[in-house]
Amino acid sequence: MSRLYDTVEPSVIDDDMLHKAVEEQGPKEEAGRIAKAEGIDFADVKSLRLDFKNILKIDNLWCFDSLTKLQLDNNIIEKIEGLDTLTNLIWLDLSFNNIEAIEGLEKLTKLQDLTLYNNRISKIENMDCLPDLQVFSIGNNELDELENVIYLRRFKRLKTLNLNGNPFCKVCVQEENPEDGSEAVYTENQDYRPFIIAYLPSLDYLDYRLIDENTRAAANEKYHLAIEELTHNEEVENKKEEERQAKEKEHNLHKAAYVENMDGPALFHAMYTEDAEGQKLADMPGVDEMLVVYKEKYVATCHQIFEYGLQEHERRMEEVNQFWDCIEEAKRENKEMGMKQINQFMEYKKRLFQELTHLTDQQVLDNKITEYNKRLQELWDKLMGLELQLVDQLEEATKDFERNLSDLVSSFIENCQGHISALRDLENIHHEKLLEISIVTLEKVVKNELDEEIPEDLRLLFVDKDTIINAVSSSHDIHLLKIDNREDDIVTRINQWMSQLMTKIHEEEEVKRNRMRVSEINNLIDHLREEMDTLDLQLGYN
Structure with missing residues:
Protein backbone atom coordinates (compact mmCIF):
# COMPACT_ATOMS: atom_id res chain seq x y z
CA MET A 1 0.00 0.00 0.00
CA SER A 2 2.93 2.36 -0.41
CA ARG A 3 2.49 5.56 -2.39
CA LEU A 4 4.53 6.51 -5.42
CA TYR A 5 5.34 9.83 -3.79
CA ASP A 6 6.37 8.48 -0.36
CA THR A 7 9.94 9.56 -1.07
CA VAL A 8 8.93 13.18 -1.68
CA GLU A 9 9.45 15.62 1.20
CA PRO A 10 6.26 15.59 3.37
CA SER A 11 4.09 18.70 3.23
CA VAL A 12 2.70 20.67 6.17
CA ILE A 13 -0.83 22.02 6.29
CA ASP A 14 -0.06 25.71 6.72
CA ASP A 15 -1.81 29.00 5.92
CA ASP A 16 -0.33 29.17 2.43
CA MET A 17 -1.63 25.71 1.52
CA LEU A 18 -5.05 26.43 3.03
CA HIS A 19 -5.45 29.83 1.36
CA LYS A 20 -4.41 28.39 -1.99
CA ALA A 21 -6.81 25.44 -1.65
CA VAL A 22 -9.71 27.68 -0.63
CA GLU A 23 -9.09 30.09 -3.52
CA GLU A 24 -8.77 27.28 -6.06
CA GLN A 25 -12.01 25.69 -4.90
CA GLY A 26 -13.89 28.96 -4.33
CA PRO A 27 -15.82 31.25 -6.71
CA LYS A 28 -14.41 31.74 -10.24
CA GLU A 29 -14.00 34.67 -12.61
CA GLU A 30 -15.27 38.05 -11.29
CA ALA A 31 -16.78 36.56 -8.13
CA GLY A 32 -13.48 34.82 -7.47
CA ARG A 33 -11.53 38.04 -7.97
CA ILE A 34 -13.75 39.89 -5.49
CA ALA A 35 -13.54 37.05 -2.97
CA LYS A 36 -9.76 37.02 -3.27
CA ALA A 37 -9.55 40.78 -2.84
CA GLU A 38 -11.85 40.83 0.19
CA GLY A 39 -10.41 37.68 1.69
CA ILE A 40 -12.25 34.46 2.49
CA ASP A 41 -13.00 33.69 6.11
CA PHE A 42 -12.04 30.05 6.80
CA ALA A 43 -14.97 29.88 9.22
CA ASP A 44 -17.37 30.23 6.26
CA VAL A 45 -15.86 27.44 4.14
CA LYS A 46 -18.15 24.40 3.80
CA SER A 47 -15.98 22.12 1.64
CA LEU A 48 -12.21 21.67 1.50
CA ARG A 49 -10.09 19.42 -0.73
CA LEU A 50 -6.49 18.68 0.29
CA ASP A 51 -5.83 15.56 -1.77
CA PHE A 52 -2.49 14.68 -3.41
CA LYS A 53 -0.57 17.16 -1.21
CA ASN A 54 1.86 14.65 0.35
CA ILE A 55 0.52 15.65 3.77
CA LEU A 56 2.01 13.70 6.68
CA LYS A 57 0.07 15.22 9.60
CA ILE A 58 -3.43 16.68 9.89
CA ASP A 59 -3.01 20.09 11.51
CA ASN A 60 -4.09 23.77 11.50
CA LEU A 61 -7.73 23.12 10.54
CA TRP A 62 -9.19 24.65 13.71
CA CYS A 63 -10.55 27.72 11.85
CA PHE A 64 -12.81 25.63 9.59
CA ASP A 65 -15.60 25.15 12.14
CA SER A 66 -18.34 25.30 9.46
CA LEU A 67 -16.73 22.61 7.30
CA THR A 68 -19.07 19.80 6.26
CA LYS A 69 -16.89 18.04 3.67
CA LEU A 70 -13.16 17.33 3.97
CA GLN A 71 -11.08 15.48 1.39
CA LEU A 72 -7.62 14.32 2.55
CA ASP A 73 -7.17 11.29 0.31
CA ASN A 74 -3.93 10.31 -1.46
CA ASN A 75 -1.51 11.70 1.11
CA ILE A 76 0.90 10.02 3.56
CA ILE A 77 -1.11 10.63 6.74
CA GLU A 78 -0.23 8.13 9.47
CA LYS A 79 -2.64 9.15 12.22
CA ILE A 80 -6.19 10.51 12.41
CA GLU A 81 -5.87 13.67 14.52
CA GLY A 82 -6.45 17.42 14.50
CA LEU A 83 -10.17 17.12 13.69
CA ASP A 84 -11.73 17.99 17.07
CA THR A 85 -12.96 21.46 16.01
CA LEU A 86 -14.66 20.18 12.82
CA THR A 87 -17.85 19.32 14.67
CA ASN A 88 -20.07 19.98 11.63
CA LEU A 89 -18.25 17.53 9.38
CA ILE A 90 -20.59 15.18 7.49
CA TRP A 91 -18.25 13.74 4.83
CA LEU A 92 -14.62 12.71 5.44
CA ASP A 93 -12.29 11.03 2.95
CA LEU A 94 -8.97 9.67 4.28
CA SER A 95 -8.47 6.99 1.65
CA PHE A 96 -5.04 6.12 0.22
CA ASN A 97 -2.98 7.08 3.26
CA ASN A 98 -0.83 5.19 5.79
CA ILE A 99 -3.27 5.16 8.70
CA GLU A 100 -2.91 2.18 11.05
CA ALA A 101 -5.69 2.79 13.60
CA ILE A 102 -9.18 4.29 13.71
CA GLU A 103 -9.02 7.09 16.29
CA GLY A 104 -9.47 10.83 16.73
CA LEU A 105 -13.12 10.86 15.63
CA GLU A 106 -14.70 11.56 19.04
CA LYS A 107 -15.96 15.08 18.19
CA LEU A 108 -17.29 14.27 14.70
CA THR A 109 -20.73 13.27 15.93
CA LYS A 110 -22.49 14.45 12.74
CA LEU A 111 -20.38 12.35 10.38
CA GLN A 112 -22.44 10.37 7.86
CA ASP A 113 -19.89 9.30 5.24
CA LEU A 114 -16.43 8.02 6.23
CA THR A 115 -13.87 6.68 3.76
CA LEU A 116 -10.74 4.94 5.02
CA TYR A 117 -10.14 2.88 1.87
CA ASN A 118 -6.60 1.65 1.16
CA ASN A 119 -4.82 2.21 4.47
CA ARG A 120 -3.15 -0.12 7.01
CA ILE A 121 -5.98 -0.56 9.49
CA SER A 122 -6.25 -3.96 11.17
CA LYS A 123 -9.24 -3.39 13.47
CA ILE A 124 -12.60 -1.59 13.30
CA GLU A 125 -12.90 0.32 16.59
CA ASN A 126 -13.30 3.72 18.31
CA MET A 127 -16.33 4.78 16.27
CA ASP A 128 -19.05 4.75 18.93
CA CYS A 129 -19.37 8.54 18.63
CA LEU A 130 -20.75 8.33 15.05
CA PRO A 131 -24.47 7.55 15.50
CA ASP A 132 -25.41 9.00 12.08
CA LEU A 133 -22.92 6.95 10.04
CA GLN A 134 -24.56 5.84 6.78
CA VAL A 135 -21.66 5.14 4.42
CA PHE A 136 -18.42 3.47 5.50
CA SER A 137 -15.59 2.39 3.20
CA ILE A 138 -12.69 0.47 4.72
CA GLY A 139 -11.74 -1.80 1.83
CA ASN A 140 -8.12 -2.60 0.97
CA ASN A 141 -6.92 -2.54 4.57
CA GLU A 142 -5.54 -5.28 6.83
CA LEU A 143 -8.72 -6.60 8.48
CA ASP A 144 -8.27 -10.33 8.99
CA GLU A 145 -10.93 -11.20 11.61
CA LEU A 146 -14.42 -11.43 10.14
CA GLU A 147 -15.96 -11.27 13.63
CA ASN A 148 -14.57 -7.75 14.03
CA VAL A 149 -17.23 -6.52 11.57
CA ILE A 150 -19.91 -7.33 14.18
CA TYR A 151 -18.80 -4.09 15.83
CA LEU A 152 -20.71 -2.25 13.07
CA ARG A 153 -24.08 -3.60 14.30
CA ARG A 154 -24.34 -0.55 16.57
CA PHE A 155 -24.73 1.74 13.53
CA LYS A 156 -28.43 1.35 12.80
CA ARG A 157 -28.32 3.85 9.92
CA LEU A 158 -25.44 2.22 8.07
CA LYS A 159 -26.65 1.48 4.52
CA THR A 160 -23.48 1.24 2.43
CA LEU A 161 -20.35 -0.69 3.42
CA ASN A 162 -17.19 -1.47 1.46
CA LEU A 163 -14.87 -4.15 2.87
CA ASN A 164 -13.52 -5.57 -0.37
CA GLY A 165 -9.77 -6.19 -0.53
CA ASN A 166 -9.25 -7.11 3.13
CA PRO A 167 -7.57 -10.41 4.08
CA PHE A 168 -10.81 -11.92 5.43
CA CYS A 169 -12.40 -11.64 1.98
CA LYS A 170 -10.23 -14.51 0.72
CA VAL A 171 -9.04 -17.88 2.07
CA CYS A 172 -5.77 -19.67 1.33
CA VAL A 173 -6.20 -22.94 -0.56
CA GLN A 174 -2.49 -23.58 -1.12
CA GLU A 175 0.36 -22.52 1.17
CA GLU A 176 3.52 -20.94 -0.20
CA ASN A 177 6.27 -23.54 -0.70
CA PRO A 178 9.83 -22.14 -0.95
CA GLU A 179 11.21 -25.55 -1.95
CA ASP A 180 9.42 -25.73 -5.29
CA GLY A 181 9.00 -21.95 -5.63
CA SER A 182 5.20 -22.11 -5.63
CA GLU A 183 3.30 -19.15 -4.27
CA ALA A 184 0.29 -19.18 -1.99
CA VAL A 185 -3.04 -19.46 -3.80
CA TYR A 186 -6.14 -17.64 -2.54
CA THR A 187 -9.78 -17.90 -3.46
CA GLU A 188 -12.91 -16.00 -2.46
CA ASN A 189 -14.12 -16.66 1.08
CA GLN A 190 -17.59 -18.10 0.56
CA ASP A 191 -18.58 -17.20 4.12
CA TYR A 192 -17.59 -13.54 3.82
CA ARG A 193 -20.60 -12.02 2.05
CA PRO A 194 -23.35 -14.09 3.79
CA PHE A 195 -21.71 -13.40 7.18
CA ILE A 196 -21.70 -9.62 6.65
CA ILE A 197 -25.26 -9.54 5.30
CA ALA A 198 -26.61 -11.66 8.16
CA TYR A 199 -24.86 -9.77 10.95
CA LEU A 200 -25.53 -6.27 9.54
CA PRO A 201 -29.25 -6.31 8.64
CA SER A 202 -29.43 -2.54 8.00
CA LEU A 203 -27.15 -2.74 4.94
CA ASP A 204 -28.51 -2.07 1.44
CA TYR A 205 -25.17 -2.17 -0.38
CA LEU A 206 -22.09 -4.30 0.30
CA ASP A 207 -18.95 -3.67 -1.76
CA TYR A 208 -20.99 -1.45 -4.12
CA ARG A 209 -23.44 -4.28 -4.90
CA LEU A 210 -27.13 -4.12 -3.99
CA ILE A 211 -28.18 -6.83 -1.52
CA ASP A 212 -31.21 -8.56 -3.01
CA GLU A 213 -33.87 -10.23 -0.85
CA ASN A 214 -32.94 -13.78 -1.88
CA THR A 215 -29.32 -13.25 -0.85
CA ARG A 216 -30.42 -11.72 2.44
CA ALA A 217 -32.82 -14.57 3.16
CA ALA A 218 -30.13 -17.19 2.45
CA ALA A 219 -27.65 -15.40 4.70
CA ASN A 220 -30.17 -15.13 7.54
CA GLU A 221 -31.01 -18.81 7.23
CA LYS A 222 -27.36 -19.79 7.37
CA TYR A 223 -26.59 -17.79 10.51
CA HIS A 224 -30.01 -17.61 12.19
CA LEU A 225 -29.00 -19.53 15.34
CA ALA A 226 -25.92 -17.42 15.93
CA ILE A 227 -27.88 -14.24 15.21
CA GLU A 228 -30.63 -15.21 17.64
CA GLU A 229 -28.08 -15.79 20.40
CA LEU A 230 -26.28 -12.55 19.58
CA THR A 231 -29.55 -10.59 19.53
CA HIS A 232 -30.52 -12.00 22.92
CA ASN A 233 -27.15 -11.06 24.39
CA GLU A 234 -27.42 -7.58 22.90
CA GLU A 235 -30.87 -7.11 24.41
CA VAL A 236 -29.55 -8.14 27.82
CA GLU A 237 -26.59 -5.77 27.50
CA ASN A 238 -28.81 -2.96 26.21
CA LYS A 239 -31.12 -3.38 29.19
CA LYS A 240 -28.16 -3.26 31.58
CA GLU A 241 -26.84 -0.16 29.82
CA GLU A 242 -30.25 1.53 29.99
CA GLU A 243 -30.44 0.78 33.70
CA ARG A 244 -26.91 2.11 34.20
CA GLN A 245 -27.72 5.30 32.30
CA ALA A 246 -30.96 5.75 34.25
CA LYS A 247 -29.09 5.40 37.55
CA GLU A 248 -26.39 7.79 36.35
CA LYS A 249 -29.03 10.31 35.27
CA GLU A 250 -30.78 9.98 38.62
CA HIS A 251 -27.50 10.40 40.52
CA ASN A 252 -26.61 13.48 38.46
CA LEU A 253 -30.02 14.98 39.32
CA HIS A 254 -29.45 14.31 43.03
CA LYS A 255 -25.97 15.79 42.76
CA ALA A 256 -27.30 18.91 41.02
CA ALA A 257 -29.77 19.23 43.93
CA TYR A 258 -26.85 18.80 46.40
CA VAL A 259 -28.55 15.85 48.12
CA GLU A 260 -26.82 12.87 46.53
CA ASN A 261 -26.69 9.80 48.82
CA MET A 262 -29.12 11.42 51.27
CA ASP A 263 -32.02 9.13 50.37
CA GLY A 264 -30.88 6.33 52.63
CA PRO A 265 -28.38 5.41 55.37
Missing part, protein backbone atom coordinates in the same frame (compact mmCIF):
# COMPACT_ATOMS: atom_id res chain seq x y z
CA ALA A 266 -25.24 6.51 53.48
CA LEU A 267 -24.44 9.46 55.77
CA PHE A 268 -25.24 7.38 58.87
CA HIS A 269 -22.87 4.62 57.79
CA ALA A 270 -20.24 7.21 56.82
CA MET A 271 -20.12 8.35 60.45
CA TYR A 272 -19.04 4.88 61.56
CA THR A 273 -16.71 4.06 58.65
CA GLU A 274 -13.78 5.93 60.19
CA ASP A 275 -15.00 5.56 63.77
CA ALA A 276 -13.08 2.65 65.25
CA GLU A 277 -14.17 3.47 68.81
CA GLY A 278 -17.83 3.73 67.81
CA GLN A 279 -17.68 0.30 66.16
CA LYS A 280 -16.34 -1.19 69.42
CA LEU A 281 -18.91 0.63 71.59
CA ALA A 282 -21.73 -0.75 69.41
CA ASP A 283 -21.04 -4.16 71.01
CA MET A 284 -21.93 -2.92 74.52
CA PRO A 285 -25.07 -4.50 76.01
CA GLY A 286 -28.17 -2.46 75.12
CA VAL A 287 -26.49 -0.35 72.43
CA ASP A 288 -27.77 -2.41 69.49
CA GLU A 289 -31.41 -1.59 70.23
CA MET A 290 -30.55 2.07 70.77
CA LEU A 291 -28.69 2.15 67.43
CA VAL A 292 -31.74 0.81 65.60
CA VAL A 293 -33.90 3.65 66.88
CA TYR A 294 -31.14 6.22 66.27
CA LYS A 295 -30.63 5.02 62.71
CA GLU A 296 -34.35 5.11 61.89
CA LYS A 297 -34.71 8.72 63.04
CA TYR A 298 -31.42 9.76 61.43
CA VAL A 299 -32.28 8.23 58.04
CA ALA A 300 -35.78 9.74 58.17
CA THR A 301 -34.26 13.20 58.67
CA CYS A 302 -31.82 12.61 55.81
CA HIS A 303 -34.78 11.66 53.61
CA GLN A 304 -36.48 14.94 54.51
CA ILE A 305 -33.35 16.79 53.34
CA PHE A 306 -33.35 14.70 50.18
CA GLU A 307 -36.98 15.41 49.29
CA TYR A 308 -36.61 19.09 50.12
CA GLY A 309 -33.45 19.32 48.01
CA LEU A 310 -35.17 17.88 44.92
CA GLN A 311 -38.15 20.17 45.40
CA GLU A 312 -35.96 23.26 45.67
CA HIS A 313 -33.79 22.21 42.73
CA GLU A 314 -36.91 22.09 40.57
CA ARG A 315 -37.87 25.60 41.73
CA ARG A 316 -34.40 26.95 40.94
CA MET A 317 -34.34 25.35 37.50
CA GLU A 318 -37.77 26.79 36.76
CA GLU A 319 -36.47 30.25 37.71
CA VAL A 320 -33.37 29.79 35.54
CA ASN A 321 -35.37 28.59 32.54
CA GLN A 322 -37.83 31.47 32.83
CA PHE A 323 -34.91 33.89 32.92
CA TRP A 324 -33.34 32.48 29.74
CA ASP A 325 -36.74 32.49 28.01
CA CYS A 326 -37.14 36.15 28.98
CA ILE A 327 -33.66 36.97 27.67
CA GLU A 328 -34.25 35.18 24.35
CA GLU A 329 -37.61 36.91 23.91
CA ALA A 330 -36.05 40.32 24.53
CA LYS A 331 -33.23 39.62 22.06
CA ARG A 332 -35.68 38.34 19.45
CA GLU A 333 -37.91 41.41 19.69
CA ASN A 334 -34.91 43.73 19.59
CA LYS A 335 -33.52 41.92 16.55
CA GLU A 336 -36.84 42.23 14.73
CA MET A 337 -36.88 46.00 15.35
CA GLY A 338 -33.29 46.24 14.12
CA MET A 339 -34.05 44.22 10.99
CA LYS A 340 -37.01 46.48 10.29
CA GLN A 341 -34.69 49.50 10.29
CA ILE A 342 -32.12 47.71 8.13
CA ASN A 343 -34.72 46.52 5.60
CA GLN A 344 -36.14 50.03 5.28
CA PHE A 345 -32.66 51.39 4.60
CA MET A 346 -31.95 48.61 2.08
CA GLU A 347 -35.10 49.52 0.15
CA TYR A 348 -34.00 53.16 0.13
CA LYS A 349 -30.48 52.16 -0.94
CA LYS A 350 -31.77 49.99 -3.78
CA ARG A 351 -33.88 52.82 -5.20
CA LEU A 352 -31.08 55.34 -4.72
CA PHE A 353 -28.40 53.24 -6.45
CA GLN A 354 -30.70 52.71 -9.42
CA GLU A 355 -31.33 56.45 -9.55
CA LEU A 356 -27.64 57.36 -9.26
CA THR A 357 -26.68 55.35 -12.32
CA HIS A 358 -28.88 57.61 -14.45
CA LEU A 359 -27.85 60.96 -12.99
CA THR A 360 -25.58 63.27 -14.99
CA ASP A 361 -25.70 66.43 -12.87
CA GLN A 362 -22.69 66.29 -10.51
CA GLN A 363 -24.31 68.64 -7.97
CA VAL A 364 -27.42 66.49 -7.72
CA LEU A 365 -25.20 63.41 -7.49
CA ASP A 366 -23.19 64.93 -4.62
CA ASN A 367 -26.38 65.88 -2.78
CA LYS A 368 -27.75 62.35 -3.11
CA ILE A 369 -24.50 60.88 -1.77
CA THR A 370 -24.53 63.34 1.14
CA GLU A 371 -28.11 62.37 1.92
CA TYR A 372 -27.12 58.68 1.77
CA ASN A 373 -24.31 59.17 4.27
CA LYS A 374 -26.64 61.14 6.54
CA ARG A 375 -29.25 58.39 6.49
CA LEU A 376 -26.51 55.82 7.00
CA GLN A 377 -25.46 57.69 10.15
CA GLU A 378 -29.10 57.76 11.25
CA LEU A 379 -29.27 53.98 10.75
CA TRP A 380 -26.18 53.56 12.94
CA ASP A 381 -27.76 55.77 15.61
CA LYS A 382 -31.00 53.76 15.55
CA LEU A 383 -29.25 50.38 15.69
CA MET A 384 -26.93 51.47 18.48
CA GLY A 385 -29.92 52.95 20.30
CA LEU A 386 -31.71 49.63 20.08
CA GLU A 387 -28.60 47.87 21.38
CA LEU A 388 -28.35 50.26 24.35
CA GLN A 389 -32.05 49.72 25.00
CA LEU A 390 -31.50 45.94 24.99
CA VAL A 391 -28.49 46.25 27.30
CA ASP A 392 -30.61 48.17 29.84
CA GLN A 393 -33.45 45.69 29.46
CA LEU A 394 -31.20 42.68 29.98
CA GLU A 395 -29.43 44.34 32.90
CA GLU A 396 -32.75 44.93 34.66
CA ALA A 397 -33.90 41.37 33.97
CA THR A 398 -30.60 40.02 35.28
CA LYS A 399 -30.89 42.06 38.49
CA ASP A 400 -34.40 40.71 39.11
CA PHE A 401 -33.23 37.19 38.37
CA GLU A 402 -30.23 37.48 40.66
CA ARG A 403 -32.40 38.80 43.47
CA ASN A 404 -34.96 36.00 43.06
CA LEU A 405 -32.32 33.31 42.79
CA SER A 406 -30.48 34.67 45.81
CA ASP A 407 -33.69 34.40 47.83
CA LEU A 408 -34.19 30.80 46.70
CA VAL A 409 -30.61 29.86 47.54
CA SER A 410 -30.71 31.55 50.95
CA SER A 411 -33.99 29.84 51.80
CA PHE A 412 -32.59 26.48 50.69
CA ILE A 413 -29.45 26.90 52.79
CA GLU A 414 -31.42 28.02 55.84
CA ASN A 415 -33.84 25.09 55.69
CA CYS A 416 -31.08 22.57 55.00
CA GLN A 417 -29.15 23.87 57.99
CA GLY A 418 -32.31 23.45 60.08
CA HIS A 419 -32.61 19.78 59.03
CA ILE A 420 -28.91 19.21 59.61
CA SER A 421 -29.24 20.74 63.09
CA ALA A 422 -31.84 18.05 63.72
CA LEU A 423 -29.18 15.46 62.80
CA ARG A 424 -26.84 17.03 65.33
CA ASP A 425 -29.58 16.92 67.97
CA LEU A 426 -30.10 13.22 67.28
CA GLU A 427 -26.36 12.63 67.55
CA ASN A 428 -26.17 14.59 70.83
CA ILE A 429 -29.05 12.59 72.32
CA HIS A 430 -27.42 9.35 71.17
CA HIS A 431 -24.11 10.49 72.64
CA GLU A 432 -25.67 11.17 76.05
CA LYS A 433 -27.39 7.79 76.12
CA LEU A 434 -24.22 6.04 74.98
CA LEU A 435 -22.24 7.78 77.69
CA GLU A 436 -24.75 6.65 80.34
CA ILE A 437 -24.60 3.05 79.14
CA SER A 438 -20.81 3.20 79.08
CA ILE A 439 -20.58 4.39 82.73
CA VAL A 440 -23.05 1.72 83.87
CA THR A 441 -21.16 -0.94 81.93
CA LEU A 442 -17.85 0.26 83.39
CA GLU A 443 -19.23 -0.16 86.93
CA LYS A 444 -20.39 -3.68 86.12
CA VAL A 445 -17.01 -4.58 84.62
CA VAL A 446 -15.18 -3.24 87.68
CA LYS A 447 -17.48 -5.21 90.01
CA ASN A 448 -17.33 -8.21 87.70
CA GLU A 449 -21.14 -8.17 87.47
CA LEU A 450 -21.41 -8.10 83.68
CA ASP A 451 -23.64 -10.99 82.61
CA GLU A 452 -22.69 -10.95 78.93
CA GLU A 453 -19.36 -11.65 77.29
CA ILE A 454 -17.93 -8.69 75.42
CA PRO A 455 -15.18 -8.66 72.76
CA GLU A 456 -11.63 -8.21 74.02
CA ASP A 457 -11.06 -4.92 72.10
CA LEU A 458 -14.15 -3.47 73.84
CA ARG A 459 -13.07 -4.74 77.25
CA LEU A 460 -9.79 -2.83 76.86
CA LEU A 461 -11.79 0.44 76.85
CA PHE A 462 -13.08 -0.27 80.34
CA VAL A 463 -9.76 0.26 82.08
CA ASP A 464 -10.97 3.37 83.87
CA LYS A 465 -13.54 6.13 83.59
CA ASP A 466 -11.32 8.49 81.57
CA THR A 467 -10.59 5.85 78.94
CA ILE A 468 -14.21 5.00 78.25
CA ILE A 469 -15.32 8.67 78.31
CA ASN A 470 -12.55 9.55 75.84
CA ALA A 471 -13.66 6.72 73.55
CA VAL A 472 -17.29 7.88 73.61
CA SER A 473 -16.25 11.51 73.06
CA SER A 474 -13.94 10.57 70.19
CA SER A 475 -16.77 8.71 68.48
CA HIS A 476 -19.09 11.67 69.02
CA ASP A 477 -16.57 14.14 67.55
CA ILE A 478 -16.17 12.03 64.40
CA HIS A 479 -19.94 11.89 63.93
CA LEU A 480 -20.33 15.65 64.35
CA LEU A 481 -17.47 16.26 61.93
CA LYS A 482 -19.18 14.13 59.27
CA ILE A 483 -22.41 16.10 59.75
CA ASP A 484 -20.55 19.43 59.64
CA ASN A 485 -18.69 18.42 56.48
CA ARG A 486 -21.95 17.49 54.75
CA GLU A 487 -23.44 20.85 55.68
CA ASP A 488 -20.36 22.72 54.47
CA ASP A 489 -20.43 20.73 51.22
CA ILE A 490 -24.05 21.69 50.49
CA VAL A 491 -23.57 25.37 51.34
CA THR A 492 -20.27 25.70 49.45
CA ARG A 493 -21.47 23.99 46.30
CA ILE A 494 -24.75 25.86 45.90
CA ASN A 495 -23.00 29.19 46.52
CA GLN A 496 -20.37 28.29 43.93
CA TRP A 497 -23.10 27.32 41.47
CA MET A 498 -24.88 30.65 41.83
CA SER A 499 -21.62 32.62 41.65
CA GLN A 500 -20.50 30.82 38.50
CA LEU A 501 -23.93 31.18 36.88
CA MET A 502 -24.07 34.92 37.52
CA THR A 503 -20.49 35.36 36.30
CA LYS A 504 -21.40 33.53 33.12
CA ILE A 505 -24.48 35.70 32.61
CA HIS A 506 -22.69 38.99 33.31
CA GLU A 507 -19.33 38.42 31.69
CA GLU A 508 -19.50 35.57 29.23
CA GLU A 509 -23.04 35.89 27.89
CA GLU A 510 -23.92 39.59 27.99
CA VAL A 511 -20.51 41.20 27.49
CA LYS A 512 -19.69 38.81 24.65
CA ARG A 513 -23.11 39.34 23.06
CA ASN A 514 -22.84 43.12 23.33
CA ARG A 515 -19.37 43.23 21.79
CA MET A 516 -20.44 40.97 18.95
CA ARG A 517 -23.55 43.06 18.26
CA VAL A 518 -21.65 46.35 18.25
CA SER A 519 -19.10 44.79 15.90
CA GLU A 520 -21.88 43.56 13.60
CA ILE A 521 -23.45 47.04 13.46
CA ASN A 522 -20.13 48.73 12.70
CA ASN A 523 -19.25 46.14 10.04
CA LEU A 524 -22.63 46.62 8.39
CA ILE A 525 -22.28 50.40 8.33
CA ASP A 526 -18.71 50.15 7.00
CA HIS A 527 -19.85 47.77 4.28
CA LEU A 528 -22.72 50.05 3.23
CA ARG A 529 -20.37 53.04 3.19
CA GLU A 530 -17.85 51.12 1.07
CA GLU A 531 -20.59 50.18 -1.38
CA MET A 532 -21.36 53.87 -1.91
CA ASP A 533 -17.66 54.72 -2.24
CA THR A 534 -17.24 51.99 -4.85
CA LEU A 535 -20.31 53.17 -6.77
CA ASP A 536 -19.10 56.79 -6.53
CA LEU A 537 -15.76 55.81 -8.06
CA GLN A 538 -17.49 53.92 -10.87
CA LEU A 539 -19.78 56.87 -11.60
CA GLY A 540 -16.82 59.26 -11.61
CA TYR A 541 -14.89 56.92 -13.91
CA ASN A 542 -17.80 56.73 -16.32
